[in-house]
Amino acid sequence: MIRNLTELYQYRALLIALSIRELKARYRASVLGFLWTFLNPTLNMLVYVLVFGMVMRASVPNYAYYLFTGLLPWLYFSSSVLGGTSSISDRKDLLTKVRFPAQVLPATVVLTNLINFLLSLPLLLGLGLFFGVVPSWHIVFLVPVLLVQTFFILAVTYLFAALNVAFRDLQHIVGNLVQMAFFLTPVLWDLKSAPAIGSLTKEESQQLLLTFNPMASVVASYRDIFYEQRLPNWQPLLSVAALSLVLMWISTNVFERRREEFAELV
């Protein structure tokens, strides 16, 4: 794991250059260009507000802002995983023609989406101000939350990217998995409104969700920082960090074991 990540650090120039290119290329041919970085999540949010706003407006004040605090970190996660899964299998041109550290490719996808996410944060704060929510000092906790989230995303993306080279079925499955995870994550709905599952109480089922869905804890932390303006609950966040570490260990092991076949199978 350490070797894989230090190698990534050694190739940071490549990683950064590829990410910048990715960002530039993404909107190059469009009229509105870079504005799409902000327009995309905004439009996405408006769609959800239109559909779910009717139901939720009563129980959650400033629903649009509430939704946005969860949607932005979710989009960071989902576009990284969706884009990262095929990041290696799609780059036959690079992998078979030059000696190329393969982990740079999924990392590039993650970094690109991270930058996109950071760029859209002012939009989030702006929307907050629009609803009269002035950002509080709790915003400094964004740093550890973002670190944990990025580490988690990188681990997931590594794993999927490495496996997808040999099993292309994965890229089709991942789309559906991510969509399912979206509904299992309190982005559109409030964690407290989670229904009781089976014989469990409401609290227990919420706990279950936080335990088995790392993104639920991550989104909840963002909510704490930006919406509730309080300290994020560190317990679930720490367990996400621990889980990410284990996952990263597994991912890099799988990655290293499979990397030899990348050039042959892409």
Add this chain to the structure above:
Amino acid sequence: MTPSGDAIVINNLFKSFKKTSKKNEHTTVKSELVRLLKGQRRLVEPGTHIEALRGVDLRIPKGATVGIIGRNGSGKSTLLKLMTGIYSPTTGTIDVHGRVSALLELGAGFHPDFTGRENILINGIILGMSRGELKERMPGIIEFAELGDFIDEPVRTYSSGMFMRLAFAVATHVDPDVLIIDEILSVGDEHFGRKSQTKMNEFRRSGKTIVLVTHDLATVQNWCSAAAWIDGGRIRMYGDAPSVVNEYRRAVAAAEAEGQKTGHSALDQPGLALPTMDEVQGGVPLGTIAAVRLKDGKGATPAAFAPAAPLTVEVDWAVREKAKVRFGIDLMSADGRLVFSTGWDGGELSGSGTARLELARLGLGGGVYELLVSAAGNGEPVKNPFRLALHVAPTEGVGLLRPELRWSL
């Protein structure tokens, strides 16, 4: 430890690939899960793997220019990819000392929407240059590519020649210790071709190691200090370039002759080794051609013949027993077209001797031609027809033919 004099050391290198074309043998999630659950290791089962390289040993000294030749599917490109580190060996070792730059495909990672300048940056970093190095070399690269104002236009507006020039310029400015090239010396028009040739010569002079895979045997002969002939995944021959190339040519010619007689030959089967000379000969041959020499009017063999000079082809022959011998010589242009063909009955011959074909005047335009010298004893063709290159010095005008001509007013 390897002696410091070697740039590349390969020991007993094997590389096999999994066959993916066979039905029911795709890896699927299911088959892989089953394998995982059963705790099986990925087995190398006979028949499901293709062995591209089967025990290659090769030492390439520092500063050498080595041409790698062989038929399609003999394992040349696989070997290059192993040298570059794109593939890793199945078994065996490969050690490369120094910074490697591979020109396997030009323009890896070029993005059509970006300008030439932006693509130099990204491509350069992909090829292993640092930002500082790139900044320093950028003017040199731009100048070498000769794109003029196009350097700030998106690459998708480039002609294919411009694209290749830019890519070639970046790749050759990496300043590697070991340069690995796959069939790309012919980039762009004549002018740029010469320029890249000069660049390559510069590499060679400055003591860089160059490994080159090509089907252009003339380049190997003229330009490489050594050649390795790969056949059926093994090194068939490794030594000085002209003799390896000659041996290779003879083997191909022999396999072709075999194919003409039996209707199939090793050449039809990809990956199969060419038969060795002994195999082809199959028993004691009736007759052989021992050597072929090309001479001009003075009995000398110049590097290139003048179009107006006389040419003598001397064929040393030998027969085991008395036989009716017929000699044949075909002259082919570089693109394989027959320029002329001549045959001659030498009558009943025995023992050995030399047959001569004399052309009072060569009459060919400048370029490289190929002579195919064959013979038949009692209607049975020799198993080892000779192929050799004939270089004709360039003159005013182009074309295959150079008749004696005179302009006047």
